[in-house]
Amino acid sequence: MAGVKEYKCPSCGGVLEFDSTLQKMKCPYCGTEVEVEALEAYDAHLNDETPDDMTWDNVQGSSWGEEETAGLRTYICESCGGEIMTDESTAASSCPFCGNPVVMMNQFSGQLKPDYVIPFKLDKEAAKEAYRKHLKGKILLPKSFHDENHIDEIKGVYVPFWLFGAHADASFRYNGTKKAVWDDGDYIYTRTSYYSIFRKGELRFEHVPVDGSTKMADDLMESIEPFDFSEAVDFRTAYLSGYFADRYDISKDDSINRANARIRQSISDTFRSTVNGYQTLEEQDGNVRLTDRSASYALYPVWLLNITWHDKNFTFAMNAQTGRLVGDLPTDNKKMILFMVGLSLIFMAIIFLFFYLRA
Amino acid sequence: MKNIRRTIRICIASFLLIVFSGILPVVSAQAQAIYHPELLVDEPGLLDEEQFETLNCKLFDISQEHQCNVAVVVIRNLGNYDAQGYANQYYVSSQYGYEATDDGILLLVAMDQRSWALTRDGFGYDAFTDAGLQYISKHVREHLSDGDYYEAFNTYADLCDRFLKKAESGAAYDNGTLPRDLPSLSAWAVIVGLGGVLGVGITLLMKMQLKSVRSNPAAGAYIRDGSFHLEKREDVFLYSRVTRVRKPKDENRSGRSSSGGGGGRSSGPSGISGHF
Numbered sequence: 001m002a003g004v005k006e007y008k009c010p011s012c013g014g015v016l017e018f019d020s021t022l023q024k025m026k027c028p029y030c031g032t033e034v035e036v037e038a039l040e041a042y043d044a045h046l047n048d049e050t051p052d053d054m055t056w057d058n059v060q061g062s063s064w065g066e067e068e069t070a071g072l073r074t075y076i077c078e079s080c081g082g083e084i085m086t087d088e089s090t091a092a093s094s095c096p097f098c099g100n101p102v103v104m105m106n107q108f109s110g111q112l113k114p115d116y117v118i119p120f121k122l123d124k125e126a127a128k129e130a131y132r133k134h135l136k137g138k139i140l141l142p143k144s145f146h147d148e149n150h151i152d153e154i155k156g157v158y159v160p161f162w163l164f165g166a167h168a169d170a171s172f173r174y175n176g177t178k179k180a181v182w183d184d185g186d187y188i189y190t191r192t193s194y195y196s197i198f199r200k201g202e203l204r205f206e207h208v209p210v211d212g213s214t215k216m217a218d219d220l221m222e223s224i225e226p227f228d229f230s231e232a233v234d235f236r237t238a239y240l241s242g243y244f245a246d247r248y249d250i251s252k253d254d255s256i257n258r259a260n261a262r263i264r265q266s267i268s269d270t271f272r273s274t275v276n277g278y279q280t281l282e283e284q285d286g287n288v289r290l291t292d293r294s295a296s297y298a299l300y301p302v303w304l305l306n307i308t309w310h311d312k313n314f315t316f317a318m319n320a321q322t323g324r325l326v327g328d329l330p331t332d333n334k335k336m337i338l339f340m341v342g343l344s345l346i347f348m349a350i351i352f353l354f355f356y357l358r359a
Numbered sequence: 360m361k362n363i364r365r366t367i368r369i370c371i372a373s374f375l376l377i378v379f380s381g382i383l384p385v386v387s388a389q390a391q392a393i394y395h396p397e398l399l400v401d402e403p404g405l406l407d408e409e410q411f412e413t414l415n416c417k418l419f420d421i422s423q424e425h426q427c428n429v430a431v432v433v434i435r436n437l438g439n440y441d442a443q444g445y446a447n448q449y450y451v452s453s454q455y456g457y458e459a460t461d462d463g464i465l466l467l468v469a470m471d472q473r474s475w476a477l478t479r480d481g482f483g484y485d486a487f488t489d490a491g492l493q494y495i496s497k498h499v500r501e502h503l504s505d506g507d508y509y510e511a512f513n514t515y516a517d518l519c520d521r522f523l524k525k526a527e528s529g530a531a532y533d534n535g536t537l538p539r540d541l542p543s544l545s546a547w548a549v550i551v552g553l554g555g556v557l558g559v560g561i562t563l564l565m566k567m568q569l570k571s572v573r574s575n576p577a578a579g580a581y582i583r584d585g586s587f588h589l590e591k592r593e594d595v596f597l598y599s600r601v602t603r604v605r606k607p608k609d610e611n612r613s614g615r616s617s618s619g620g621g622g623g624r625s626s627g628p629s630g631i632s633g634h635f
Contacts, residue, residue, distance in 0.1 A: 140565045171591075188606055193599040200591035204583040219574045226580035262578035269577055270587060275594075329569040336562055344558025351550045355542040 005103040006078045007241050010034065010042055015079060015100040017242030020120035020301075020320070025238060036238045075104055089213065092158065092237075092245030103240045107247040116163075116232040116298035119239050120156055120320045127154060127303035127318045130325040134316065140339070142332040145309050153306040156320060158245035158299035159221060160212040162252050163229070164205070164259040166290040171200040172271045173285040176278035195278065199271045205263050209300065210255040212248030216302075217315075218258070223326040224319040227300050231321060235299070245299060252295050264288055396455045398422060400432040403470050405508040414509070417516050425523040427482050428455050428463030431512050437469035443632040445469070446476035450628040456481055465628070466515050468503065475503060476632035483628075486526035487519075490534045492631050495519070498540075503635035 007016040007025060014029035016039065025034045034042070075084040077095040084095055084102060091107035094100060128151070135146055174197040181190050207229040211221040233239075267288055275281055301320035306313060309330065316327030398418040401411060414431070422428045437445055446467035449455075455463045461481030468475050477496055479487045487495070495518045502511035525532050532538065542550060 134571075138565075138568055140562075140569060176594075183606060186606060187603040189601055189603045191599050191601045194597045196593075196595045196597055198591060198593040198595075199589060201587065201589040203588070204586035205578060205581050206583050208578045208581045217572070219572050222575035223572045225575055259578075262576060265577040266579045266582060269579060270582070274589060274592065326571040328572050331566055331569055336566060339565065340559050340562040342558070343561055344555045346554075347557040348550050348554030351554050352542065355546045355550065356539055 005105045005237055006100060007039055007043060007238055010039075015241070016238075017101055018119065018239050020123050023119060025241065036236055039238055040236065073104070075102065077102060089215070089246045089249045090244070091247045092240040092243055094244075101242045103237045103245070105237065107245075112247050113297075114160070114235040114299050115296040116229075117158065117235045117239050118227060118229070118232045118298070118300050118321055120243065120301040121231070122303070122318070122320045122323055124154055124156070124303065126323060127305060127320070127325070130318050130323055131305055131316055131327075134325050134327065135329070138329060140331050140336050141329050142335075145330055148309070150307070151305050152308050153304075155304055156243040157302050157304050158240055158243055159216050159302050160246055160248035161209040161221075161227075161298050161300050162212050162248070162250075162255040162259070163207040163209055163296045163298050164256070164263075165207055165292075165294045165296075166263065167202065167204050167292040168263065168267055168288055168290055169202045170267050170271060170286065170288045171198070172268070172283060172287075173198050174272075174275055175282045175284055176275065177280045178277065179279050197275050197278075197281075199274055201271065203267065203270060205266070207296075207298075208259050208262060209298075210258045212250045212252075212255060212297070213246045214249050215246055216317075220315065220317050220326065221302070224302065224317050224322075224324050227319065227321055232298060240299075243301070248297065252297075256295075260290075263290070396428065396430065396453045398428060398430045399512075400430075400434075402434045405433055405470075406512075410509045414512055414516065417513070421516060421520045421523070422457060422463075425520075425527065426457050426460075426462065427486065427523055428457045428465075429516060429519040429523075430455055430463065430465045431468070431515065432465060433468045433470065433508075435469075436471045437474065441632070442467060442469055442472070442474040442476035443478070443630065446478040446630065446632070447628045450478050450480060455628075461628075464519055464630075466499065466512070467632075468508075472634070474632060474634050475500065476630060478628040478630035480628035482526070486523050486531050487630075488531055488533045489631070490537060491522055491532045494532070494537050495522070496631060496633065500633065500635050 008014070009016050009027035009030060009032050011032040012027060012030040014027045016025040016027050016032075016034065018024075018036075019026040019033070022033060025036060025039050026032070027034075073086050073090070075086070077084055077100060079100045080095060084093065086093055086104070089107075090104060092101070092103045095102055131151070135141060176195045176197050178193045178195070179190060180193075181188065183189065207227075209221075209225065209227060211218050268283070268286060271286075272281070272283070303318040303320050303325075305316040305318070305327070307316070308314075312330070314327060314329070316325060318325040399411065399415040406414065418429050418431065422430075432446075432449060434445075440448075446465060449467065450463070450465050455465050457463055462483060463481065464477065464479040464483045464487055466475065466477055475496070477487075477492050479492070495515060498518060499511050499515045502508070502514060521538070522532055530536070
C-alpha cells in the first residue's frame with residue numbers, strides 16, 4: 001500500500017485544507033491559518049516522529065484477484081486508518097470514512113511530479129452561483145430541469161495538463177482577388193484583379209494546455225480555457241489538500257499532436273489577419289517551423305458539478321481561476337417546436353404587412 | 360272674318376301642338392340613340408358572344424349607376440397614331456361623355472402594336488387621378504400581357520366601378536389612399552420562406568445557447584504579447600480580367616410611356632398609355 005499525505009493543524013491536529021480565498025492552509029475545525037511554506041517545514045518535523053506499529057499479522061479474509069486490482073490503488077487514511085480505494089490515476093481525494101482530505105504522495109514522485117500548479121481561486125459557492133447564472137436566460141431549457149434539478153456532487157479537481165511552448169517561424173502564401181464594378185448604361189463591367197500574397201514572420205506560444213487526463217473530456221476542458229499561467233506557482237502538494245486531483249494518464253508524447261494542431265491553427269489565423277482588402281482569399285501554402293520547444297506538467301483548478309435529471313447525467317465544469325462555467329443543457333423539444341412555429345408565423349405576419357402596406 | 364281667322368289660327372296652333380307634342384319625343388329619342396356611344400367595341404373579336412354580352416351589360420350598368428361612361432374599345436390597327444392620341448381623339452369624336460356631359464373613361468387596346476391607353480374627361484378627372492390610372496393600368500396590363508382579355512376588361516370595369524363609388528363619396532382614390540393589393544404569389548413565397556427561415560433560425564440560435572461545450576481549435580490566447588513580428592509582407596499584382604453583362608432593362612422605360620394628363624385637369628380627355 002502506498003502512503004497518503006494529510007496536513008495536520010499545528011493547533012488542534014485537524015486536517016488542513018487549502019483556502020482559495022486566503023491562498024493559505026486553513027483548519028476547518030479551529031480556524032487556524034498557516035502559510036503553505038510554513039506548513040511544509042512543520043510537516044517535515046512531524047515526519048521525523050516514529051509512527052506506531054500496530055499491524056496485525058495473518059489477518060484472514062477474502063482477497064482481491066489480480067485482474068480486479070490491476071487498475072486500483074489502496075491507501076490508508078492517516079486520520080482514521082480507513083482503507084481508501086481509488087483508481088490508479090487519483091492523486092488527491094478524501095477519506096470515505098472520516099471525510100478528511102488526503103493526498104497520494106506516490107502519484108507525485110519522480111516524473112509524475114507536476115512542475116506547476118494554479119491554486120484554486122474561486123470556492124464552491126462561486127461555482128454554485130456560476131451554475132445558477134448559467135441556467136438563466138435559456139428559453140428552451142425545460143422548466144423542470146430548472147426547478148427540479150439538484151446538484152448531486154460538486155467537487156474541486158486539479159486536472160493534469162501538459163503545457164507546451166515554442167517559438168514559431170512561419171510563412172504563408174495566399175491567392176487573393178479584388179473586384180471593381182462599373183457600368184456604362186448598357187453593360188455592367190467587372191474587373192477582377194489577381195494577386196499573390198506572401199507573409200513571413202515569427203511569434204511565440206507559451207503554456208498551450210492539453211488535457212492530460214482521460215477522465216476529463218477534452219472539449220469540456222478546452223471550453224473553460226484560457227487559464228492565466230502568470231498565477232501558477234511551483235508545485236506543492238499542500239495546495240491539493242481539500243480537493244481532488246488526478247495525475248496524468250495521457251503522456252506528453254500523446255498530447256503533442258493536439259498542441260501542434262492548435263498552434264498551427266492560431267498561426268494560420270494570425271497571419272491571415274494581416275491580409276486585408278481582398279474579396280476572396282485562399283491559402284495556397286503554409287510552413288511552420290517550431291524551435292525552442294518546451295513542455296511542462298501542471299495541475300489546473302476546475303470545479304466539476306454533476307447533475308442528474310430524468311436519469312441522465314449532466315456534467316458542468318468551471319475554471320476555478322476565471323469563473324468561466326460550461327456544460328451542455330437539455331432542450332425542451334415541445335417548447336422548441338412551439339417557438340419555431342410561433343416565431344415563423346410572427347415573421348410571416350410582419351413580412352406580409354410590409355408587402356401589403358407597400359402595395 | 361276676324362273670328363274665322365282667329366279660329367283658323369287656333370286650329371293651326373292646336374294641330375301643330377298636337378303634331379309636335381307627338382313628334383318631338385320621337386325626335387328626341389332618335390337624337391339620344393344617335394349620340395349614345397357604344398360602351399364595348401371589339402373589332403378583332405377577342406371576346407365570344409356570351410362574354411361580349413355580359414361585359415357590355417356590366418359597362419352599361421356601371422355607367423348608368425354613376426352617370427359616367429365606362430368604355431372599352433379594342434381596335435385592330437392603330438396605324439401611325441400613338442395610342443394615347445388615338446384614344447383622346449376617339450373619346451371626343453365619338454362623344455364618350457355620359458349623355459350631354461363629358462363624364463367618362465375609356466380603355467383603348469390596339470392589337471397591332473399591343474398598346475393600350477386610358478383616357479378620361481369630365482367627372483372622370485375627379486374619379487380617376489393620375490395615380491388612380493396607374494393603379495388601374497397595372498392590374499389591367501397583367502391580364503393583357505397574359506392574353507386574358509376578358510379578365511382584363513372585367514378587372515377594368517370592376518376597378519372603375521370601385522373608383523367611381525369612392526369619388527362619389529367625396530374623396531377619390533389618390534396617392535396614399537389607393538386600395539391595397541394582396542401580395543402576389545411570388546411575394547407569398549417570400550413571406551412564407553423568409554418568415555420560416557427567420558423563425559427556425561432564431562429558434563436554433565436559442566437551442567445553440569444550451570450548448571456551451573466546444574473544442575477550441577486554436578491557441579490564440581497563449582501567444583506571448585508582442586511576440587508576433589512580420590519579416591516579409593508582399594502583395595504582388597499578377598493580372599486582371601474584365602467581364603461584362605448586359606444591364607437588365609428597366610420595365611418603366613420600355614413598357615410604359617406616359618403621355619397626356621401629367622397632373623392637373625386639361626381641356627379635353629387625357630390619360631396614360633403603354634404596351635403589354
